[in-house]
Amino acid sequence: MKLLTRAEEMILLSILRLKDNAYCVPIFDEIQRITQKKWTMGGIYIPLYRLEKNGYVGSHLGQPTAERGGKSKRFYWLTPKGLKSLEAIKKIEKAMWEGLTQVGTD
Amino acid sequence: MTSKKNSPPRLGQWLLKNALPDYVSKVGTGDYEEIYKRIVELEGRSKARRWYWSQVIKALPLFLWDYLYWSMEMFKNYLKIAFRNLKRQKGFSLINISGLAIGMACCLLILLYVSDELSFDRFHKNGDRIYRILSYSTIGGTTRNFAISPSALAPAAAESIPEIELYCRLYEFGNMRLQHGENIHEFPTWHSADEDFFSIFSHDFIEGNPDTALRQPYSLVLPKSTAIRIFGRTDVLGETLHTPNENPLEVKITGVIEDIPKNSHYHFDMLLSTLTFRARQNEQQQDRQRRQSFLDEPYYFQAYSYLFLQENADPEDVQAKIMAVVEARWGDLLRQRGVTREYPLQTLKDIHLRSNYEAELGHPGNINYVYLFSAVALLVLIIACFNFINLSTAKSAKRAKEVGLRKVFGAYKKQLIKQFMGESILLSMFGLVLGLILVLLALPIFNNLTNKQFNTYQLLSLTVILGLFTIIMVTGFIAGSFPAFVLSSFHPVETVQGKFASGKKSSLLRRFLVVIQFAISIFMIIGILVILKQLDFMKNKDFGFNKNHMVVIINRGRVTDAFKNQLLQNPEVVSVSFSHSVPGQYLGDDTFLPEGRSSEETVRASAFFIGYDFIETYEMEIVWGRDFSKKFPSDTREGIIINQKMAADIGWGESDIGKELVNVSSNNARKKVIGIVKNFHHKSLKMEINPTVLNLIPQGGRYTTVRIKPEDVASTLGFLEGLYQKTFPGQEFEYYFIDDDFRSKYPEEEKVQKIYFYFGFLAIFVAFLGLYALASYTIEQKTKEVGIRKVLGAKTQGLVFSLSKEFLKWVLLANILAWPTAFIIMNNWLKNFAYRIDIAWWMFIASGILTMTIAVMTISYQAFKSAISDPVEALRYE
Numbered sequence: 001m002k003l004l005t006r007a008e009e010m011i012l013l014s015i016l017r018l019k020d021n022a023y024c025v026p027i028f029d030e031i032q033r034i035t036q037k038k039w040t041m042g043g044i045y046i047p048l049y050r051l052e053k054n055g056y057v058g059s060h061l062g063q064p065t066a067e068r069g070g071k072s073k074r075f076y077w078l079t080p081k082g083l084k085s086l087e088a089i090k091k092i093e094k095a096m097w098e099g100l101t102q103v104g105t106d
Numbered sequence: 107m108t109s110k111k112n113s114p115p116r117l118g119q120w121l122l123k124n125a126l127p128d129y130v131s132k133v134g135t136g137d138y139e140e141i142y143k144r145i146v147e148l149e150g151r152s153k154a155r156r157w158y159w160s161q162v163i164k165a166l167p168l169f170l171w172d173y174l175y176w177s178m179e180m181f182k183n184y185l186k187i188a189f190r191n192l193k194r195q196k197g198f199s200l201i202n203i204s205g206l207a208i209g210m211a212c213c214l215l216i217l218l219y220v221s222d223e224l225s226f227d228r229f230h231k232n233g234d235r236i237y238r239i240l241s242y243s244t245i246g247g248t249t250r251n252f253a254i255s256p257s258a259l260a261p262a263a264a265e266s267i268p269e270i271e272l273y274c275r276l277y278e279f280g281n282m283r284l285q286h287g288e289n290i291h292e293f294p295t296w297h298s299a300d301e302d303f304f305s306i307f308s309h310d311f312i313e314g315n316p317d318t319a320l321r322q323p324y325s326l327v328l329p330k331s332t333a334i335r336i337f338g339r340t341d342v343l344g345e346t347l348h349t350p351n352e353n354p355l356e357v358k359i360t361g362v363i364e365d366i367p368k369n370s371h372y373h374f375d376m377l378l379s380t381l382t383f384r385a386r387q388n389e390q391q392q393d394r395q396r397r398q399s400f401l402d403e404p405y406y407f408q409a410y411s412y413l414f415l416q417e418n419a420d421p422e423d424v425q426a427k428i429m430a431v432v433e434a435r436w437g438d439l440l441r442q443r444g445v446t447r448e449y450p451l452q453t454l455k456d457i458h459l460r461s462n463y464e465a466e467l468g469h470p471g472n473i474n475y476v477y478l479f480s481a482v483a484l485l486v487l488i489i490a491c492f493n494f495i496n497l498s499t500a501k502s503a504k505r506a507k508e509v510g511l512r513k514v515f516g517a518y519k520k521q522l523i524k525q526f527m528g529e530s531i532l533l534s535m536f537g538l539v540l541g542l543i544l545v546l547l548a549l550p551i552f553n554n555l556t557n558k559q560f561n562t563y564q565l566l567s568l569t570v571i572l573g574l575f576t577i578i579m580v581t582g583f584i585a586g587s588f589p590a591f592v593l594s595s596f597h598p599v600e601t602v603q604g605k606f607a608s609g610k611k612s613s614l615l616r617r618f619l620v621v622i623q624f625a626i627s628i629f630m631i632i633g634i635l636v637i638l639k640q641l642d643f644m645k646n647k648d649f650g651f652n653k654n655h656m657v658v659i660i661n662r663g664r665v666t667d668a669f670k671n672q673l674l675q676n677p678e679v680v681s682v683s684f685s686h687s688v689p690g691q692y693l694g695d696d697t698f699l700p701e702g703r704s705s706e707e708t709v710r711a712s713a714f715f716i717g718y719d720f721i722e723t724y725e726m727e728i729v730w731g732r733d734f735s736k737k738f739p740s741d742t743r744e745g746i747i748i749n750q751k752m753a754a755d756i757g758w759g760e761s762d763i764g765k766e767l768v769n770v771s772s773n774n775a776r777k778k779v780i781g782i783v784k785n786f787h788h789k790s791l792k793m794e795i796n797p798t799v800l801n802l803i804p805q806g807g808r809y810t811t812v813r814i815k816p817e818d819v820a821s822t823l824g825f826l827e828g829l830y831q832k833t834f835p836g837q838e839f840e841y842y843f844i845d846d847d848f849r850s851k852y853p854e855e856e857k858v859q860k861i862y863f864y865f866g867f868l869a870i871f872v873a874f875l876g877l878y879a880l881a882s883y884t885i886e887q888k889t890k891e892v893g894i895r896k897v898l899g900a901k902t903q904g905l906v907f908s909l910s911k912e913f914l915k916w917v918l919l920a921n922i923l924a925w926p927t928a929f930i931i932m933n934n935w936l937k938n939f940a941y942r943i944d945i946a947w948w949m950f951i952a953s954g955i956l957t958m959t960i961a962v963m964t965i966s967y968q969a970f971k972s973a974i975s976d977p978v979e980a981l982r983y984e
Contacts, residue, residue: 040168
């Protein structure tokens with residue numbers, strides 16, 4: 001299995017955290033909150049699309065709402081493959097941090 | 107909170123919708139809008155808008171790149187497949203592309219020609235306000251339409267009609283010699299114009315001031331090339347030139363302009379201010395009685411008069427006012443002479459193409475030819491395009507499997523359409539590149555043919571590039587549309603299973619296209635035959651006089667009988683005559699009142715002024731009566747010869763010889779008819795023979811006509827020149843041949859015929875190319891059928907026949923379609939000529955046989971190849 005990129009990892013984690021409300025806008029907010037940086041919306045569509053195409057996430061359309069100009073939301077959820085890949089990357093990160101108690105102070 | 111105020115900027119939305127990939131487009135715009143609304147509520151609209159735009163701008167490259175990346179991947183695949191297809195069917199592709207290339211090259215060349223014809227006189231700044239006064243003059247029931255108008259008319263009109271802002275008259279004269287230092291320069295024509303010429307027409311001045319250049323007498327404006335010819339430089343303001351005679355005219359150069367563009371209806375080597383004429387007249391006639399200058403002469407018919415109207419002036423209104431001015435000033439005078447005149451206005455842009463008047467400046471074009479050529483260009487392109495469609499649809503059966511597979515792997519219909527469209531546009535692009543190369547190669551020949559100077563630079567002008575682009579797109583689109591839409595709608599299962607053979611629908615279309623193609627080719631063949639025949643007819647038409655081996659010398663001194671006798675001493679000289687007029691030159695009119703008729707029954711006739719032996723020299727035929735003769739001294743006073751047409755118009759015959767004609771337009775001079783001459787053509791064959799009279803001038807004449815023997819023309823000409831130089835020392839020996847002169851009477855026709863011939867030939871060639879490819883394709887499809895028939899014992903001839911039959915049926919149908927169309931259109935074209943051929947039935951048969959023969963040859967060649975092949979090979983195909 002290919003390793004996730006950082007952006008993909010963040011998106012998957014946001015979806016996981018948002019549970020039933022995981023559509024693009026909250027995902028976008030969540031990522032901005034975590035990273036404390038401005039993102040462009042476009043920046044998450046492409047990884048999101050790739051994730052879906054490769055089977056890490058699934059999606060379904062919600063009801064159209066007026067506040068979105070009559071457009072519907074697309075909700076995402078993690079597939080087992082997505083979950084597995086998150087576990088894998090967590091394991092790797094843990095292994096990488098092993099023994100390093102504090103960054104920058106030595 | 108209204109929803110409208112709160113939605114994001116429209117343009118941004120639209121951009122996003124188009125830039126976002128399909129999979130997020132709907133949802134994505136919703137996402138953006140939701141955040142936008144949140145920002146509106148929290149931080150206000152302007153902030154939200156700024157955010158929205160920054161997001162759009164950031165998103166665009168991202169998505170475009172993504173989109174391009176994937177398109178490129180697919181494009182690479184399409185390209186690969188396209189090239190594989192090209193390579194697999196080399197001959198086929200070659201025919202397909204080269205047919206298109208030829209079609210495009212023809213189209214491009216014709217486009218060049220047509221756009222050049224249409225560009226005439228468009229370079230003047232206020233061209234739409236410039237009008238020319240024409241004159242339609244009716245005397246005794248005949249009307250003649252002239253491009254020129256009386257000198258006095260334009261100034262008189264401008265004086266009393268406020269809508270006329272400016273006017274100017276342009277005069278053309280023959281022959282000018284100018285001396286600079288020791289050098290004398292000869293000019294065959296020269297021109298003169300009124301003060302406001304350069305205010306009306308836009309010309310770039312290299313030296314001098316356009317507003318004042320012609321305001322003084324003795325002012326001369328030179329185009330750059332003339333300045334360089336005389337002085338070798340262009341900064342010649344204030345230099346003087348004079349005519350090399352005893353009472354020299356001295357002129358000062360007041361301006362040097364850029365050379366007159368090729369696409370101008372007038373051209374001049376020099377332009378003199380008309381005020382010069384007045385000044386010179388005053389100077390010469392100080393002691394004599396003052397005479398009117400020709401500039402004020404209502405009968406001096408040589409001015410090309412241009413009016414510059416006020417903005418928004420109604421030309422019809424002005425026209426009516428001009429008629430009122432004419433009535434007030436010259437109404438009585440005209441009535442007295444029995445002349446009805448009309449002075450219509452013609453717009454500047456119509457002068458080149460829609461002018462069919464007498465005494466026109468230069469050789470105007472003809473809008474009908476522009477239409478004809480545009481039609482030919484279109485037809486050639488249609489043929490090439492049909493070929494392309496035909497061959498592509500024919501090939502489409504082979505691509506059906508590919509389409510099926512692509513569909514199975516998830517290709518959208520849209521993508522397939524794009525693929526096929528793209529492929530055909532790519533092919534048409536190849537065709538275009540090849541076509542461009544052909545054009546570059548053919549350009550010198552084409553220039554020669556059309557008598558124009560097109561260069562490569564012109565080919566790359568904006569209009570041509572736009573034209574090219576349109577041609578590529580349209581051709582590619584039309585050619586690609588059938589395979590694109592039909593193929594992409596195939597059901598994948600059927601195609602992959604191989605159930606799909608070339609569909610009924612597509613083969614019907616192919617047949618239809620073949621029929622149209624052939625109909626066009628047949629039409630063009632008939633057209634070519636008619637045109638060649640008409641040209642031949644005009645070349646060999648009996649003119650009523652013998653125009654071969656006739657040398658006309660322009661007399662620059664007084665010719666005498668001694669000169670004539672010296673000429674006749676050379677055995678190569680058959681006959682000599684002097685005259686003021688020769689056939690082919692412009693003739694003036696006279697109005698005659700026949701004896702015993704009421705004063706309304708006048709006849710208008712072209713008037714020749716000829717010397718003794720004229721009729722003999724020209725080998726004209728006297729039907730009744732006799733030629734002028736020195737034995738009848740009264741001939742010099744009252745003798746006149748009329749042509750058959752004139753006699754017929756009056757109703758005179760043999761017994762009427764000796765009756766009187768009164769020349770109403772010339773002091774009621776009384777003339778006696780001494781002979782009636784057989785009708786002869788003295789104008790282009792486009793014009794009908796009109797009543798003509800021959801008057802005698804017993805001495806002198808502007809021209810010497812010499813009939814020479816056909817042997818050793820060069821040495822006879824040498825003799826003529828030698829004798830001329832001896833008789834008129836220092837004068838230039840100028841001569842021409844009558845038949846050459848008549849040929850130049852229809853340079854347009856000859857040009858058109860040639861152009862039409864070549865392009866028609868190419869069109870037919872392309873059509874047959876297509877037929878060849880299509881025939882070979884269809885027969886290839888029937889390989890299996892042929893194999894089985896052979897196994898069952900079919901003979902080669904029988905096979906060839908059955909394979910060809912089908913095609914021939916369509917070619918025959920094409921013939922039947924083309925014949926009536928060609929008949930109608932060519933008959934119309936022939937109506938341009940007063941003397942013309944009839945369209946003969948053999949032309950239709952010939953074109954039918956020609957097309958049939960070529961079709962049979964191509965098809966049976968293919969059929970034969972297929973029929974003699976080993977059936978085992980054919981059946982193993984499966």
